[in-house]
Amino acid sequence: MVKLWQLLLQNPIRSCRFLYAFGTQILLIGLKAILLPTLPRYQSTRLQLHRAYWSSSSYYFPEIIHRLPVTNCPEARARRVGSKFTGYVIPGTAGLTVSPGDKRRCVVIYAHGGGYARGEARMYLNYMDRWVKGAAEAGLDIVFLSVEYPLTHEAPQPAQQEAFLSAYGYLLNNGISPRNIIFMGDSAGGGLCVLSCLNAKRNNLPQPAGAVLVSPWLDMSLDSFKGGNALVETDYIVGANLTVPTFVNAWLNGEPGDSPRINPLYCTTSELEGINPVLILVGGGEFALQEGKDLAKRLQNAGVRQHLEVEWGQMHLYALGSKWVDPVVRRKTDGIIYQWILECLAND
Structure with a gap:
């Protein structure tokens, strides 16, 4: 979470685009659930939210998904x-x-x-x-x-x-x-x-x-x-x-x-x-x-x-x-x- 906020603060323009894409997808997921509650869904709400976050990340901040680059890794771990x-x-x-x-x-x-x-x-x-x-x-x-x-x-x-x-x-x-x-x-x-x-x-x-x-x-x-x-x-x-x-x-x-x-x-x-x-x-x-x-x-x-x-x-x-x-x-x-x-x- 700390790394996420560091990236967002260091890249304000990309951050706005990331937050817009993520927020808009969440809004659409919610509207679909409210307005079309009986429509069959292939993916669960959890998966849809997962996709919203990771798709926004992969497009604007691909390093977020796996916390790249890896730094300060003690030898005891690797x-x-x-x-x-x-x-x-x-x-x-x-x-x-x-x-x-x-x-x-x-x-x-x-x-x-x-x-x-x-x-x-x-x-x-x-x-x-x-x-x-x-x-x-x-x-x-x-x-x-x-x-x-x-x-x-x-x-x-x-x-x-x-x-x-x-x-x-x-x-x-x-x-x-x-x-x-x-x-x-x-x-x-x-x-x-x-x-x-x-x-x-x-x-x-x-x-x-x-x-x-x-x-x-x-x-x-x-x-x-x-x-x-x-x-x-x-x-x-x-x-x-x-x-x-x-x-x-x-x-x-x-x-x-x-x-x-x-x-x-x-x-x-x-x-x-x-x-x-x-x-x-x-x-x-x-x-x-x-x-x-x-x-x-x-x-x-x-x-x-x-x-x-x-x-x-x-x-x-x-x-x-x-x-x-x-x-x-x-x-x-x-x-x-x-x-x-x-x-x-x-x-x-």
Whole structure:
């Protein structure tokens, strides 16, 4: 809240636009509820208010949503590691060790989202703290290694895959079995996890125990944006029809958007065969919904164990479990993640 008010005071013109957009949306939500009380609604009032705040933020103050940039972060919360890559161990007091055969402890290599153009490795500290605590209550010991991969303005693809796989190699070289490693990421980070699994297979590296994809952004062919993506009307990324193609073009580095090297939805069945089990969590109201469904179908056809969870009405990144998300949905989703990881660790 303090950071929000600092941003508003430092940027008065943007602040007026943000407050106008947020306030107007709240007014329209209220008027619709009063004047059209019997009209069926796809999203709950809580979700509509969530969308009003996050859509206004994403358009005028995108840094608000994940409190960027991260500053004054003590090493006890996030400890920097790596030489060929940069990563943060979360919690910082945890060691990157796993006893051989331990089926209740793992290291989760995390790739943050942001269209490959925004974000940083420590921006989900609050969520990771919650997952570590919740996992412990479920009998699961989790340590995160969040990767600080290059953003597009620093280097286009394949630099992001190289950084992520360097983090994977770092764990393997430190004696951690791939059976105790989970890939996890959101949005572009979810796509990066899949690409890294495929790249590991091409380079004869062992597959991790499993993957957890939160609202994965995958389709660089922009197939779901042909004619416009109507799901921006129920998602908070209201400018996606304009911003997503821009992010894609900056990241592609001359590679065709339908190349299987950077688009798992265009991989052949044989290319997908043998990769690790994949959990896909998508919201029913988010712009990346179809991509998640398409990936699940492709993996199923390739004989890869997968589970697709589509949560009614939820928006992009709902599975991170922000305070806006209904606590019932948050607890349910966290439980799905913990159970999936435990099943992956138990799978020989």
